[in-house]
Amino acid sequence: MKLKKFHKHCSYFTENLKKHCMRDHHCDEEVVPLSRQSKCGRFKVCKIHGDRKHCARMASLGLLPGEEMEIICPENGSLCVVKVRGGSITLDNDTSDKIFITATE
Amino acid sequence: MSEFITVALAGNPNAGKTTLFNHLTGARQHVGNYPGITVDHKEGYFSRKGQNIRITDLPGTYSLTAYSVEELVARDYLVNEQPQVVINIVDASNLERNLYLTCQFMELGVPMVIALNMMDVARDRGISINLEKLEQQLGVSIVPIVARTGEGTDRLIDKTVEIAARDEKWKPLSISYGEDLDESILELVATIETKNFLTEQYPPRFIATKYLEDDEQIIAKGDEVNREVSDSLKEIAGVVSDHLNKTMDVYPEAIIADHRYGFIKSIIRQDVITHKFDTDRLYTSDKIDKVVTNRLLGPIIMGVILLGLYQFTFSWSEIPVRWLESFFGLLGDGINALLPDGMLKSMIISGVIDGVGGVLGFVPLILFMFFGIAILEDSGYLARVAFMMDRIFRIFGLHGSSVMPFIVSGGVAGGCAVPGVMATRTLRSPKERMATLLTVPFMNCGAKLPVLALLIGTFFNEHKALYMFLFTVLAWIVALVAAKVLRMTVLRGAPTPFVMELPPYRLPTFRGLIIHTWERTWQYIKKAGTVILGISILLWAMMTFPTLSQERQQQFDQQRDTLTASYSSQVVQEAQQDAEKLSAEAERLKNELETIDRHQDEESLRNSYAGKIGTSLEDISSLAGFDWRTNISLIGGFAAKEVIISTMGTAYSMGITDVEEADSLGKRLQHSENWNKVVALAAMVFIMFYAPCFVTIVCIAKESSWKWAVFSMISNTIFAFTFAVVVYQVGTLLHLA
Numbered sequence: 001m002k003l004k005k006f007h008k009h010c011s012y013f014t015e016n017l018k019k020h021c022m023r024d025h026h027c028d029e030e031v032v033p034l035s036r037q038s039k040c041g042r043f044k045v046c047k048i049h050g051d052r053k054h055c056a057r058m059a060s061l062g063l064l065p066g067e068e069m070e071i072i073c074p075e076n077g078s079l080c081v082v083k084v085r086g087g088s089i090t091l092d093n094d095t096s097d098k099i100f101i102t103a104t105e
Numbered sequence: 106m107s108e109f110i111t112v113a114l115a116g117n118p119n120a121g122k123t124t125l126f127n128h129l130t131g132a133r134q135h136v137g138n139y140p141g142i143t144v145d146h147k148e149g150y151f152s153r154k155g156q157n158i159r160i161t162d163l164p165g166t167y168s169l170t171a172y173s174v175e176e177l178v179a180r181d182y183l184v185n186e187q188p189q190v191v192i193n194i195v196d197a198s199n200l201e202r203n204l205y206l207t208c209q210f211m212e213l214g215v216p217m218v219i220a221l222n223m224m225d226v227a228r229d230r231g232i233s234i235n236l237e238k239l240e241q242q243l244g245v246s247i248v249p250i251v252a253r254t255g256e257g258t259d260r261l262i263d264k265t266v267e268i269a270a271r272d273e274k275w276k277p278l279s280i281s282y283g284e285d286l287d288e289s290i291l292e293l294v295a296t297i298e299t300k301n302f303l304t305e306q307y308p309p310r311f312i313a314t315k316y317l318e319d320d321e322q323i324i325a326k327g328d329e330v331n332r333e334v335s336d337s338l339k340e341i342a343g344v345v346s347d348h349l350n351k352t353m354d355v356y357p358e359a360i361i362a363d364h365r366y367g368f369i370k371s372i373i374r375q376d377v378i379t380h381k382f383d384t385d386r387l388y389t390s391d392k393i394d395k396v397v398t399n400r401l402l403g404p405i406i407m408g409v410i411l412l413g414l415y416q417f418t419f420s421w422s423e424i425p426v427r428w429l430e431s432f433f434g435l436l437g438d439g440i441n442a443l444l445p446d447g448m449l450k451s452m453i454i455s456g457v458i459d460g461v462g463g464v465l466g467f468v469p470l471i472l473f474m475f476f477g478i479a480i481l482e483d484s485g486y487l488a489r490v491a492f493m494m495d496r497i498f499r500i501f502g503l504h505g506s507s508v509m510p511f512i513v514s515g516g517v518a519g520g521c522a523v524p525g526v527m528a529t530r531t532l533r534s535p536k537e538r539m540a541t542l543l544t545v546p547f548m549n550c551g552a553k554l555p556v557l558a559l560l561i562g563t564f565f566n567e568h569k570a571l572y573m574f575l576f577t578v579l580a581w582i583v584a585l586v587a588a589k590v591l592r593m594t595v596l597r598g599a600p601t602p603f604v605m606e607l608p609p610y611r612l613p614t615f616r617g618l619i620i621h622t623w624e625r626t627w628q629y630i631k632k633a634g635t636v637i638l639g640i641s642i643l644l645w646a647m648m649t650f651p652t653l654s655q656e657r658q659q660q661f662d663q664q665r666d667t668l669t670a671s672y673s674s675q676v677v678q679e680a681q682q683d684a685e686k687l688s689a690e691a692e693r694l695k696n697e698l699e700t701i702d703r704h705q706d707e708e709s710l711r712n713s714y715a716g717k718i719g720t721s722l723e724d725i726s727s728l729a730g731f732d733w734r735t736n737i738s739l740i741g742g743f744a745a746k747e748v749i750i751s752t753m754g755t756a757y758s759m760g761i762t763d764v765e766e767a768d769s770l771g772k773r774l775q776h777s778e779n780w781n782k783v784v785a786l787a788a789m790v791f792i793m794f795y796a797p798c799f800v801t802i803v804c805i806a807k808e809s810s811w812k813w814a815v816f817s818m819i820s821n822t823i824f825a826f827t828f829a830v831v832v833y834q835v836g837t838l839l840h841l842a
């Protein structure tokens with residue numbers, strides 16, 4: 001009972017997963033690596049590839065599946081700048097290659 | 106109440122921690138290292154209403170999991186030192202991201218007060234925060250402040266003292282991480298509590314979370330304390346991790362992070378924040394970034410700003426540099442007049458004043474350069490420079506953040522490798538940091554400049570600017586290629602991802618700029634001043650002892666006596682006076698006496714230990730075209746590159762050792778049979794690339810190890826000598842001399 005109450009207001013991640021990611025049929029047509037997106041604008045993170053530590057580091061910066069972000073400076077062969085949860089983060093090519101995004105609805 | 110209240114200042118990078126720290130402590134701060142690592146440990150003292158407070162500025166972090174050295178340092182400090190209060194500085198204009206760390210402090214249970222900083226920025230952005238509600242929801246005291254102006258800081262300290270006086274136990278917060286993880290946590294906590302596993306240091310739930318997050322440090326600690334229990338905890342964590350990975354293709358730490366953000370959102374959504382403007386709009390900082398980090402415009406703007414920095418440094422520091430030169434000149438004259446001739450006077454003037462003065466003379470230049478860099482750093486532009494340069498540096502196995510150490514070391518000509526080596530601290534990857542640290546001494550620092558200026562002015566006078574530019578480009582090419590070679594051999598390894606948060610553009614505070622500038626300049630003065638003093642005295646001794654034999658000295662005295670005897674007493678008297686206009690005869694006598702002095706000096710030098718070393722090296726050094734006198738100067742350059750000209754002056758019996766009067770040394774070199782254009786070129790490449798000066802070597806050793814310092818000294822010298830030999834031999838073969 002105690003555990004159920006505890007869970008009551010904490011279902012963001014699973015909700016996000018169900019809504020936006022993991023289901024290939026939901027986003028397969030529009031999903032592209034962040035490194036290939038050459039335009040500024042708002043996008044949604046669909047999936048983050050890479051080793052465990054890398055994914056954890058991204059998560060601590062707020063880059064999680066389902067999260068919306070804005071591309072401030074698109075990838076130009078090396079780095080890009082994205083705005084996530086109020087902060088501007090620079091990502092190199094290897095990192096942005098592993099972040100899959102889709103246009104916001 | 107104890108004598109001192111211990112307080113830790115913690116928060117995200119760019120939240121304003123250092124600004125608050127500087128505001129509270131002013132100059133009463135001490136910068137050191139955390140043991141074993143090169144992360145700054147800043148500690149300061151101040152008092153409020155009679156209560157003494159010791160405050161530690163922890164490195165900026167995003168989390169308390171072992172993802173970086175900073176995060177480890179911050180967590181270890183909190184757990185091991187157990188400060189009475191943690192001031193968590195939170196950026197009010199970016200509340201959601203900043204509260205992520207707050208959430209982890211709460212999970213650890215530390216006694217805390219939140220300093221809600223940048224309330225002015227939040228107001229400008231149309232963000233209003235219901236402080237009472239936020240305080241109530243988080244269960245933590247909140248004090249709004251503006252660290253830049255000091256607004257609200259008195260209240261913050263009063264609150265800190267009040268919390269410290271309560272002396273309450275740590276109260277860890279429990280956040281739900283979803284059904285799967287919560288069940289595992291309950292299981293983990295039960296084992297931890299039953300076995301009293303690491304509970305003396307950490308709350309049980311915190312340990313359980315770290316096992317789920319696969320935190321390397323906590324797991325290693327656990328393995329050390331009780332392998333059996335640690336293995337059982339790893340097994341429980343492994344089961345849930347595999348399950349989540351199979352079912353949702355994620356690891357527990359992603360779910361934990363999302364639930365933490367969820368916890369924060371659930372608080373913020375309860376009317377804690379109201380936005381006056383559209384939340385999706387881009388702020389001024391983002392708009393500036395669209396231009397400043399643009400692929401085409403960005404590098405142009407960067408070039409203009411860096412050029413401006415050098416213009417500012419060199420033109421503004423010129424006058425104080427001259428003042429210092431005059432000061433040391435006067436000091437030398439004063440001692441010359443006060444002390445009787447002898448070894449002590451020679452040591453004080455040639456060893457102490459010339460040596461230490463030569464280095465301290467650069468202080469205004471260093472001070473202005475650090476001031477300029479502090480402006481770039483505090484305004485947030487430096488992070489953009491690193492961002493733009495990463496593209497080029499990556500090709501050579503370096504990191505975007507390597508750019509500043511290179512520039513500080515003399516990337517545009519000028520600068521100093523000592524602060525450059527220290528500036529590598531901003532690099533997180535040990536291998537990229539080592540590659541940067543070992544190659545920054547190749548830049549043309551302020552001490553190499555006078556030597557290059559002298560040799561270029563003497564042998565390539567018609568294309569001075571072009572040669573200077575070419576040597577700057579050569580320094581960059583050699584440094585970058587050397588970095589690439591190091592990264593492909595002894596420092597092989599994958600590049601570190603360039604992932605960093607760009608701080609928003611801010612107007613730096615004058616107080617902050619002064620403190621940052623002074624902090625770094627003082628480190629330069631301290632390190633350069635002390636080591637150079639010792640080395641200068643040593644060099645002086647090597648160039649002075651053993652003195653000429655009594656017999657030989659008498660022979661020189663006899664030559665003088667014979668010469669003066671051939672002139673009338675009136676002419677001798679006139680020549681001995683330091684008059685501006687002399688008669689032709691007196692002038693001739695003076696010159697002849699000076700020639701004898703020069704010969705005596707030259708013979709003394711050749712007879713000294715330094716002279717003997719220089720002569721013994723001549724067989725090898727002649728391959729690069731260097732004679733014994735050049736060898737002595739180059740040996741002197743191991744101590745400090747400034748010493749090269751003054752030693753050359755002595756070695757070529759000029760009697761003039763002042764850099765300002767190097768023209769006459771240039772003429773002497775021009776007329777010397779051992780010098781020509783090819784020798785000058787070979788000497789310049791050798792001076793540019795051989796072993797870094799002693800202070801830099803000490804710094805490299807302090808920042809890494811003596812092994813790397815010795816490696817740098819030997820490998821650089823071998824490379825520089827090979828380069829110089831190639832230049833000399835090819836040049837001679839092609840009759841370019």
